[in-house]
Amino acid sequence: MTKQAETTIHDIAKYLNISASTVSRALNDNPLISEATRKKIRKVANEMGYRPNTLAANFRTKRTNTIGVIVPLINRHFFSSVISGIEDIAYSQGYTVSISQSNDNFQKETKIAKTMFNNRVDGVIVSIGMETKSFEHLELFLERKIPLVFFDRAVDEINAHKIVVDDFGGAYRVTKHLIEQGAKKIAHIGGPTNLKIYEDRKQGFLKAMKDAGLKTEKKLIIHNSLRHDDGVDAIRKLMSKNQKIDAIFCANDTTALSAIVYLKELGIKIPEDILVMGFSNEPFSKVTTPSISTVKQPGFLMGQKAAELLIHQINNKKADIKYQTLVMPTELLIRESSQKNVLNLH
Amino acid sequence: MTKQAETTIHDIAKYLNISASTVSRALNDNPLISEATRKKIRKVANEMGYRPNTLAANFRTKRTNTIGVIVPLINRHFFSSVISGIEDIAYSQGYTVSISQSNDNFQKETKIAKTMFNNRVDGVIVSIGMETKSFEHLELFLERKIPLVFFDRAVDEINAHKIVVDDFGGAYRVTKHLIEQGAKKIAHIGGPTNLKIYEDRKQGFLKAMKDAGLKTEKKLIIHNSLRHDDGVDAIRKLMSKNQKIDAIFCANDTTALSAIVYLKELGIKIPEDILVMGFSNEPFSKVTTPSISTVKQPGFLMGQKAAELLIHQINNKKADIKYQTLVMPTELLIRESSQKNVLNLH
DNA sequence: TTTAATTATGCAATCGATTGCATTTTAGTT
């Protein structure tokens, strides 16, 4: 066995003394071909070690069976869960998933989008980065009718399927819970408000405060990038104002954790002195001390839904599509960091 | 502007009254083309909204500029870090990364490998699943000279570049540390030993025990899949034997954590009564109570190295390659769960 | 049986970029 060239459908055709079209159709289970020849062809193809040249087929059909996924960061539990969900569905439907991360960098996001566009992905699933405020790079896809689905960090201005969570409702319930625990002076550490999810969380917070007849002071609301250090900085700012805060609602768990750690260093007890809540249910939140109350987002499910919608759209390109926005329910996870009277929940 | 067909190099050529070959070469920065025409072509291409048909180019050149990545689970910090590293390098070199997860399922791993093979990825980076004991699906790549690089869970029997961590050394130091803390009767919760990494961790453990003149009892070594529940089960088994264990070395942090939680429920204090250590440095390990001592693996860096080696191999296919095994150093992270006299480390 | 309808197969063009080889153009030398 020396290095032999790849077997093509023509080789099979020649061997069987039939035409390449018949071979092609047989291997694609085209009903035009009779059961008998189909079997015969299959057998020979197998024996000859035939492997379909996907490149040729892609070229001819102008399809790649590839779904592009653009996320801010793979290395975050929520996002990797979503990706798992996408991968789960895509894979079972014969699609390949191509993933790139923007690192919340606008330039990189743009470049990724262009690359995927040129690579002729059949569709894209996107969660935009923190810096993203303009959307030409995404409109590219729409112009060429390439299906696009947003998840989590969606863009209001673009008409497309969207899978989001009920950020407003989640934040509202978080805040309500804090109020029920007796908090009156509640601070909020939020993300950049050009992202709808953070704006919604803030609004949910404000609404709950208002409904409870509580005043919100502007200086108790801080916006940043929600990274680890941002949590510490935010707490420094809040504390420097010498306010008597009795609760903090952080827009993600990362800042909630760093806030807790820092507050503990300051000798402030959580939850006795200040209640803290996060958002997103990172895996660590359950196991910290105190465990962090948070909002659970169904990442895997969201990924599945996103992939389903996308693939459906790919398969029904001509049809007029009614774009839907799936709002996934969130689940309030009340743990130690937000309860004055901690019960043993086991 | 109605829906116009895609611009091709032929359109550009016709417009400029030159040949398509020249256009092709110009756009690919082929030095055969003069600076003047190159510029002219670039300009027109831009104006005509040309986008290269990657599918056609791939077909013609038999390359996809795609790297396939097969991992057990995306949704785990170590793996997603490695993927980030791969993505980082690959992206900067013009490669696209296609990721699939095996879920530690052999069948799925096989299917993924075949799909990637048929999709003509230019190379693959693999970390095998827990069930994987035979390797035909990977040998496929070798037979066709498609570069393959392993990371972490490598296969001894296959000759390829490998990026692994010093599991033996890491485990040795873990065990030595436990012994230095006064532990004599040390249990080990390990993974399936068909995976070299787990075998190595076990061996490192055994060697350290031996070097310290300590005896290891077989019944204190338990192998399982290292998932959350496995940790609990393992502890149950260990405890049922009514042994006076004074330390447990778990082959990952997940089981270390579940072991700690379960032991605490039993009223056993960590680290006062039993020392516990994990492996891999999951993000939660730092923030649990007690924080979990563990071994840090440079995931991101490993991903980068893997991608670098792979791409180098792709670019030098003809050359005889000396396969290397990069053993990345591990870092012992001593935290609360393994120290009898906890110092404030801040 | 002959004809019509149905089913199965074949022909040949096509997708768009790449590339070995041939040819033309330009620059350099004498």
Place this chain on the structure above:
DNA sequence: AACTAAAATGCAATCGATTGCATAATTAAA
């Protein structure tokens, strides 16, 4: 100006599967 070397461009085949349309083979109906 004539000629050679070097640089720039063009020709045309090619990659392998798909598919609209034509044709052949088979079956059913008359």
